[in-house]
Amino acid sequence: MQIYKLVFEMNEKKEDASKGIGVSKDKIEVQEDLGKRIGTKVVHAGESINPLTRGITTNIDFSTTFAYDIADQWADVFYHGKPGFAYSRHANPTRTTFEKKIAILENGEAGIGFSSGMAAISTVFCTFLKPDDEIIVTDRCYPGTRHLLNQYFKEWGFKVHFVDATDIENIKAKITNNTKLIYMECPANPTLSLCDIAEIAKLAKEIQAKFVFDNTFATPINQNPIDLGVNIVVHSVTKYLSGHSDVLGGATVSSADERAEIMNTAVYFGGVMQPFDAWLTIRGIKTLELRVNRHTKNSHAIAKFLEDHPKIREVYYPGLKSHPQHQLAKKQMRDFGGMVSFCAGKSDKDGVDFINNLKIIKRATSLGSTSSLIQASGSMLYLEFTEEEKRSIGINPGFVRFSPGIEDKDDLIEDIDQALSKI
Structure with missing residues (x-):
């Protein structure tokens, strides 16, 4: 309980929440020369030719730590968010390539690779919520998400409202001054019911709540929630993105500032994607x-x-x-x-x-x-x-x-x- 208490207390001080060790606020670079259409982006986005070997496939970098000639250079990366790598829980070259790729596909500014979809979801909740906050959730959602909220977040002092999100009036009926986050899936698991993403996004903006959206079922091929006003997209990478039942992973895509806040939590919770899973997912996305x-x-x-x-x-x-x-x-x-x-x-x-x-x-x-x-x-x-x-x-x-x-x-x-x- 103490580690969650520490994170939630930090969330009360939003000006400090994005200043974690080694957290960058950099936005992804748009690679116009690598194509504008999704069929080209899935192949090339976020990747580049290896300057040493000229190889066209992304390398797997299994290093957990990275050495520098001068101690100050290491400190700039580890403590001050300068470009580079210091420790793989914070950033890893292979994971970074995946993060760039998924951010480009979802039309977001920045991404994070996680060890599972549930790691992504729980880290987002722990980043933007504190006890006494209220969250509105579609009642047609992944059972793991429901269990997390019912068995843990309620115990920690959060109020969770499950609603039939097919009618936006049901969402409006649960809004209070303490509503801080709206969480939706669409198409929903397992009934494939829908919610009006753009209308809910407008509502979330009006009440200054984060709109978090699970896009696992649709994938970036069929739907881009950020274009409709969503703040943060989450994925179970285990599913369509990797696509071959051989990867356990998750992802978030958001603004660069939100990415910094989420990553600051992820660094200490530790549920980040491993290099081999990142590499398998990069390869899988090429045929997405x-x-x-x-x-x-x-x-x-x-x-x-x-x-x-x-x-x-x-x-x-x-x-x-x-x-x-x-x-x-x-x-x-x-x-x-x-x-x-x-x-x-x-x-x-x-x-x-x-x-x-x-x-x-x-x-x-x-x-x-x-x-x-x-x-x-x-x-x-x-x-x-x-x-x-x-x-x-x-x-x-x-x-x-x-x-x-x-x-x-x-x-x-x-x-x-x-x-x-x-x-």
Whole structure:
């Protein structure tokens, strides 16, 4: 408890919060010569030719510490935020390349690489909140985020309001003088419901609250929340950004000043991204547009198939005209994303029986992988929720969350069809 108390006390002194050891406020440089379009940016953004070897791929620098000829040079980097590297918890060359790349893709000023998505989220909360502050959160959010807020932040003296964010009036109803942060996901996990990002951003600005947004499901390929007024974007890098189920990581993108504040907390909490994970993610991002386009194409085809299937009661996909927020999706997204949720059969048992009969699609948590991943949400990730809690956030009997991979869509549809025939 003492380390959290120290951080929260520091947050009361905002003029000091961004003056941590070795924290830079530098903005990323815009690399106009490396292309303006997203398909080019994912390949080249944040990277450069190695001046010594002329190699075109980013090197992995595993160094934890960095030596200087003169002690004062080291001190300038470590204590005064001068360009360079002193200790890898503060900054590492490979992680810095990833941070530049994700900031450019999200149209932000600066980024931070974390050891997981939860490390990114918890560090942001600990940076900008103190006891007695209030936070408004979408009730359709990742269970890990909900658990963090319910089990820890409430205990530390924060007031957390979970709301149905599909209607902005529900957010307005919870605003008080102590509201300091609004946290949203869109499309939301796992129901793929939407919130009006631009309107919530206006509201957050009016009340001088930070607007923090999880863009994991949409990715920078399909949506750029900062362009719509969001202050801080968070990602689970584990998902689409790295894309191959072999990286555990997270990220934030924000203004340079906000980055300095978040990094000052991250340095002492220590949950920063490791060099090898940064390198794998840099490599993964190079195919991000290709992969996300394939995920999206597969998801749209599967959603249409499911919509007409007699054993499917409900389909949740923003790209379907039947989705209640289809028009909002068209307004704020470039495409509709790679996730599909649906209710199979009439009960949770039907949902479990369905996924147990799949052959190609893997029964596993997580998402955004080259391999298709599926879970019966009511009986897997939300097992600890009461029936009332599950229904209140849209998880109905037989609810299934599906992350189609990049396999051939017809093979996936055939696998789904044969599994449905057995329930």
